[in-house]
Amino acid sequence: MDFDLVVKNGxxxxxxxxxxxxxEIGIKDGKIICIGTALPASTSTQVIEAEGAYITPGGVDSHVHLAQKNSPTGDGWETGSRSAIAGGTTTIIAFASQPKDATSLYPVLEDxxxxxxxQSxxxxxxxxxxxxxxxxILQEELPVMAxxxxxxxxKLYMTYEAMRVDDRQVLDILFACRSLGMTTMIHAESHxxxxxxxxxxxxxxNADPFFHAVARPRIAEDEASYRAISLAELADAPMLIVHMSSEVAVNHVREAQTRLLPIHAETCPHYLFLLSEEIKGKSHDHFSGAKHVCSPPLRHHPKDLEGLWQSIANGTFTTFSxxxxxxxxxxxxxxxxxxxDGIPRFTKIPNGLPGVETRIPLxxxxxPACQPPEKANLTLSRFVQLTATNPAKLYGLAGRKGSIAPGYDADLIIWHPKDTGAVTISQDLMHHDIDYTPFEGVHVGNWPRYxxxxxxxxxxxxxxxxxxxKYGQYLKRGKGQVLTGRIGNLPRGMIEDERRYWL
Known part of the structure; x- marks a missing residue:
C-alpha cells in the first residue's frame, strides 16, 4: 500500500x-485505510511525526450560526470555517433559517x-x-429535504417573537420528524x-446589559425544558435540547433518560467557564458586558457551573457545541x-458569542492530557464522545465523521506533546471576523498542532x-441515531395502545 500520509508515534x-x-495511521485518498505499526512510506508519502502527542478525531461542531440575516456583523462562511479549523473542528453544521412569512423551504435552501x-x-x-x-412543509417538503x-x-424556538413556535406546532413537527427519522433540536425558554x-x-x-441575565432566569429554562420533554414524550420522538445552562433543567433531562426516553442534551463552553458577572462590564467601559449577552444567559453562581461539569462527566450531555x-x-x-442615544437597552443587544475556534481547546x-487526573473534569474518551463521535452519530454522519477507524474520513487533531502546547486565549490569536473573544485571558493546556x-x-x-x-465539502447526511433511551415508550399514566385512538 502506497499511503498518501502516515501519522506516526501518536x-x-x-x-x-x-x-x-x-x-500509526495510514491514509489514502482522504480516508483512514489502516491503523498499525511500521507502516510503509514511499518517497511520495507525507509523514507526520506526532512525537508522543495525543491524536483525536477532527471536531464536529453541530451548532454554528454563519451568514444569517439577523446577524449582519457576524461571521460568514469563509471566516467562520477558517476559525473552526484553527481550533480543531473539521465539520460544522450551520442553520438555514426560515423567515416567519416563508411558506416553502426551497428558497431558504437555495439562498x-x-x-x-x-466558501468553507x-x-x-x-x-x-x-x-x-x-x-x-411537514408532509411534502421535509421528506424531500431529508x-x-x-x-x-x-431546530425550533420556544421564545423570540419572530421565531417561536407554539406547543401545538412543536408537536406537529415532532410527529413529522419522528416519521422521517430526523433529529429535532429545541431552544427551551419560557417566552x-x-x-x-x-x-x-x-x-x-433597569436596562443595563447585566439585566439581560435577570430577564431570563433559570426557572424560565427549567420550565420550558420540562415542557419540551413532555411534548416529546407524548409524540414518542427523539429530541435534543440545545445550549443548556441550568442544572435543574439538565436534571429534567437526566430523569427522562433514566426512563429511557430519547432525550439528548447539549451545552456550550460559555456555560462551563463564565458567569453573569462578566455581563456587568468593565469599570472603564460599562457597556462592554454586552460582549457576553447570549440566550440562555450566563448564570450567576459557581454551583451552576459545577452542576454542568458533573453532567459532562456522568454522560447526561450528548454533545458539546x-x-x-x-x-x-x-x-x-x-x-x-x-x-x-447613548443609553443602554439590553433588549436591543444582539444575542450570541463567538466560540467555534475555542470550543475544543477549552x-x-x-x-488528563492537561490536568492532574484528580483535577480533570472529564476523561479523554468522554472528550471525544462530546466533541466528535456523538454529534456525528446524532446528525447522520456515523461511519464517515467523528471517529479514528478504517473507512472513516481522515479528519484528525494532532495535539502538541505534553507540556508544550499551552496557550492563553486572546483576540490576537483568533481567526474569526469578530472583534473580541469572550474567553480573553483564559489559559488552556494545549492547542491543536495540526x-x-x-x-x-x-x-x-x-x-x-x-x-x-474551497476544500470544504457539503455533507449529505443520513438519518440520525438515538444515542440515549429508545423509541416506543408509553407516556406515564397512559394505557397500552392509547395513542391508537387519536393518531
Missing amino acids: IIVTASEVLQPGL YDKKAKD YADYGYHFILTNPTKA AQHGITSV DMINLIIEGLERNK SDHAPSKYDHPGGKRLGLV LFGQT TILRGQVVWDKSKGVVGNM
Missing part, C-alpha cells in the same frame, strides 16, 4: 479507549446554499430552523415568563445596537491556516 484516542502509544458554496475551509451541513411549519439533500435535522420580567425591568428603568453566533462589539450594527484542557481534513493538513500551528477555502 497516542490515538477514540470514544471508547486510549490506544497504546506508537500506533443558503449560495452563501456557503466554495471545513466540511459542512445544514439544519433548518422552522418558524412557519405549514402542513405542506432524502435528496441530506438535511435530517430541524411568557421572559416577557413579563422584561416589561417590569423596563418599567423600573459552540453555539457560535457572534456580532461585532465595536460596530453600530453589532452589539452597540444596544446603545440607544474542553481538552480539562482532560488539523487534518480528509487527509490534508489545513491548520499548522507554526504556519497558521494552510487549507484551501
Whole structure:
C-alpha cells in the first residue's frame, strides 16, 4: 500500500479507549485505510511525526450560526470555517433559517446554499430552523429535504417573537420528524415568563446589559425544558435540547433518560467557564458586558457551573457545541445596537458569542492530557464522545465523521506533546471576523498542532491556516441515531395502545 500520509508515534484516542502509544495511521485518498505499526512510506508519502502527542478525531461542531440575516456583523462562511479549523473542528453544521412569512423551504435552501458554496475551509451541513411549519412543509417538503439533500435535522424556538413556535406546532413537527427519522433540536425558554420580567425591568428603568441575565432566569429554562420533554414524550420522538445552562433543567433531562426516553442534551463552553458577572462590564467601559449577552444567559453562581461539569462527566450531555453566533462589539450594527442615544437597552443587544475556534481547546484542557487526573473534569474518551463521535452519530454522519477507524474520513487533531502546547486565549490569536473573544485571558493546556481534513493538513500551528477555502465539502447526511433511551415508550399514566385512538 502506497499511503498518501502516515501519522506516526501518536497516542490515538477514540470514544471508547486510549490506544497504546506508537500506533500509526495510514491514509489514502482522504480516508483512514489502516491503523498499525511500521507502516510503509514511499518517497511520495507525507509523514507526520506526532512525537508522543495525543491524536483525536477532527471536531464536529453541530451548532454554528454563519451568514444569517439577523446577524449582519457576524461571521460568514469563509471566516467562520477558517476559525473552526484553527481550533480543531473539521465539520460544522450551520442553520438555514426560515423567515416567519416563508411558506416553502426551497428558497431558504437555495439562498443558503449560495452563501456557503466554495466558501468553507471545513466540511459542512445544514439544519433548518422552522418558524412557519405549514402542513405542506411537514408532509411534502421535509421528506424531500431529508432524502435528496441530506438535511435530517430541524431546530425550533420556544421564545423570540419572530421565531417561536407554539406547543401545538412543536408537536406537529415532532410527529413529522419522528416519521422521517430526523433529529429535532429545541431552544427551551419560557417566552411568557421572559416577557413579563422584561416589561417590569423596563418599567423600573433597569436596562443595563447585566439585566439581560435577570430577564431570563433559570426557572424560565427549567420550565420550558420540562415542557419540551413532555411534548416529546407524548409524540414518542427523539429530541435534543440545545445550549443548556441550568442544572435543574439538565436534571429534567437526566430523569427522562433514566426512563429511557430519547432525550439528548447539549451545552456550550460559555456555560462551563463564565458567569453573569462578566455581563456587568468593565469599570472603564460599562457597556462592554454586552460582549457576553447570549440566550440562555450566563448564570450567576459557581454551583451552576459545577452542576454542568458533573453532567459532562456522568454522560447526561450528548454533545458539546459552540453555539457560535457572534456580532461585532465595536460596530453600530453589532452589539452597540444596544446603545440607544447613548443609553443602554439590553433588549436591543444582539444575542450570541463567538466560540467555534475555542470550543475544543477549552474542553481538552480539562482532560488528563492537561490536568492532574484528580483535577480533570472529564476523561479523554468522554472528550471525544462530546466533541466528535456523538454529534456525528446524532446528525447522520456515523461511519464517515467523528471517529479514528478504517473507512472513516481522515479528519484528525494532532495535539502538541505534553507540556508544550499551552496557550492563553486572546483576540490576537483568533481567526474569526469578530472583534473580541469572550474567553480573553483564559489559559488552556494545549492547542491543536495540526488539523487534518480528509487527509490534508489545513491548520499548522507554526504556519497558521494552510487549507484551501474551497476544500470544504457539503455533507449529505443520513438519518440520525438515538444515542440515549429508545423509541416506543408509553407516556406515564397512559394505557397500552392509547395513542391508537387519536393518531
